[in-house]
Amino acid sequence: MMRRLGTIVALAAVALLAGCERYATPESLRGGGTGAPIALTSQSITLPDETVTLPASADIVTVNCTACHSPDLILAQPKLKPEQWQAEVTKMRGAYKATIDEQDDGKIVAALLALQK
Amino acid sequence: MAEWLRQPIARRSALTLGAGALASSPLWAQLLVDLGFSQGDGRRPLTDAFPGKRGMILQRARAPLLETPMAAFDGELGASTFTPNDRFFVRWHYADIPLSVDVDAFRLQVGGAVNRPLSLSLKQVQALPQVEIAAVNQCSGNSRGLFGPRVPGAQWGNGAIGNALWTGVRLRDLLERAGVAPGAVQVQFAGLDRPPGDAPWFAKSLTIDHARADEVIVAYGMNGTQLPLLNGFPLRLIVPGWFSTYWVKALDRITVLSAPDTGYWMDKAYRIPATPRASVVPGAKDFPTVPIGRMLPRAFFTRADAGGVRGIALGGDAGVAKVEWSIDGGKSWHAAQLGHDAGRYGFRRWAASVPPGAQTVAVRTTNTSGATQRFDPIWNPGGYMRNSIETMKVTQA
CATH class of the missing domain: 2.60.40.650 (Immunoglobulin-like)
Known part of the structure; x- marks a missing residue:
């Protein structure tokens, strides 16, 4: 499956990029103005909805952490020690000014560890 | 979106979500890939759901982290080496990223220690001499998921990397138009993304000499067309040979500094041990660090x-x-x-x-x-x- 996808992608890439390959020389940096003009048009996009949520038992993580990043990244972390999770919480509060009450640290770290069980 | 996708799910079912989503949601996570991490935790969904992107490994929905599958790089020896724009990896720090840019309203500010501060329209930027360079863009943390012992952060496989033909203008030409004041030491770059609350604005700096180097450009073209919004439209700093943290996306502010940048993103983040190969004994702390810079073979x-x-x-x-x-x-x-x-x-x-x-x-x-x-x-x-x-x-x- 992956290989077939790769072949299709490679073919598409060749078709797409055949037109600009000729400019891809170190010399073009020296020459200036060698390539075709690039037309710029306004862009607007909508990002997809998030699909992953945390279980109710991890509400304290949802409340304190997911305002800035979606749960998928939290769930994808390797198994971390309590002190590593605490360092993450401390970094978010110190470096990124997250409004995490220090009194909740223990509960947050415990919930993060429970998510990794 | 199907209501059941909103249900709270445990870690194990989160990982299999992608496969299940195929039947009910053709736009979202269609396949799983396995990045081969040490704890058997390398499975990730493949997604077509992000505008202008297809077949990307979903690392994080918000702020988007999308990895390129290695299969997307495959090709015959004579095939193009450029990574198609719709397969190019995506990495943003903060969730508030530019989702809409009006090319007539956009301005690039060049200020700080300069004789003539500039506010340039895209047309004015494009009026400068156009240059092109093929260059690899690689996340500083590419392959982080393969570290042992494991470390926290985005668990990238090897696909937080891509190669494109970048078209734009030399940074040096912009700086000359503004006239760099005597005593300038660094040049700082910031874009349209915004931090949450009081978190530090994302900004990165290069030395004035590096900023004036021949190969450092402000790009408006990527593989012959404008950049995708998710890769930094309309302008992106291109720093060939250096890690992607310096390749500021949606670049709209260039500030010439007369003292070294002491902001969080230079002084605290993206720093590596000042040791050979940037390596220390696992678990080591309090070692001298330097900002990450040049890439390795x-x-x-x-x-x-x-x-x-x-x-x-x-x-x-x-x-x-x-x-x-x-x-x-x-x-x-x-x-x-x-x-x-x-x-x-x-x-x-x-x-x-x-x-x-x-x-x-x-x-x-x-x-x-x-x-x-x-x-x-x-x-x-x-x-x-x-x-x-x-x-x-x-x-x-």
């Missing part, structure tokens, strides 16, 4: 089967001099074939035929400065700078 497999092995290579901050393969654990090395050279900072394709039988193939790049790759992995707490030799098990007929 690497070689990757994109295919390994009965037809042989092949892949892509980069020289890092210099060209690819050679790619070699070994099937005896590095006792003897043999030259791989190299594809065409699109410039010292771009990918080179490589290919090799290895002897029949079951083999573990190792592959390494040596760059034109003489730097090469080693088997023994490095370690640092940020999960940066990995470039140890890749191996692949293959059975040749």
Whole structure:
């Protein structure tokens, strides 16, 4: 499956990029103005909805952490020690000014560890 | 979206969500890939759901982290080395990213220690001499998920990397128009993304000499067309040979500094041990650090089967001099074939035929400065700078 996808992608890439390959020389940096003009048009996009949520038992993580990043990244972390999770919480509060009450640290770290069980 | 996707789910079911989503949601996570991490935790959904992107490995929905599958880099030796824009990896720090840019309203500010502060429209930027360069863009933390012991952060496989033909104007030309004041030491770059609350604005700096270098450009073109919004439309700083943290996306503010940048993103984040290979003993703390900078040579497999092995290579901050393969654990090395050279900072394709039988193939790049790759992995707490030799098990007929 992956290989077939790769072949299709490679073919598409060749078709797409055949037109600009000729400019891809170190010399073009020296020459200036060698390539075709690039037309710029306004862009607007909508990002997809998030699909992953945390279980109710991890509400304290949802409340304190997911305002800035979606749960998928939290769930994808390797198994971390309590002190590593605490360092993450401390970094978010110190470096990124997250409004995490220090009194909740223990509960947050415990919930993060429970998510990794 | 199907209501059941909103249900709270445990870790295990989160990982299988992608497969289940296929039936009910053709736009979202259609397949799973396995990035092969040490704790069996490398499974990730593939997604077509992000505008202008397809077949991307979903690392994080918000702020988006999308990885390129290695299959997207695969091709014959003579194929283009450029990564298609719709497969190019995506990495944003903060969730508040530009989702709409009006090309008539956009302005690039050039200020700070300059004689004539500038506020340039895109037309004015494009009126400067146009230059092009092929260059690899690689996340500082590419391959972080392969570190041992593991470290927190985005768990990238090897696909937080891509090669494009960048079209734009020299940063030097912009700085000359503004007139750099005497005593300038650095130039700082910031874009349209915004931090939450009181978090530090994302900004990165280069020395004034580096900023004036021939190859550093402000790009409005990526592989012959405008950049996708998710890759930094309308303007992106291109710093060939250096890690992506300096390639500021949606660049709208260039500030010439008369004192070194002491902001969080230079002073605290993206720093590596000031040791050989940026490596320390796992768990080490309180070692001297320096900002991450130049990239290192690497070689990757994109295919390994009965037809042989092949892949892509980069020289890092210099060209690819050679790619070699070994099937005896590095006792003897043999030259791989190299594809065409699109410039010292771009990918080179490589290919090799290895002897029949079951083999573990190792592959390494040596760059034109003489730097090469080693088997023994490095370690640092940020999960940066990995470039140890890749191996692949293959059975040749």
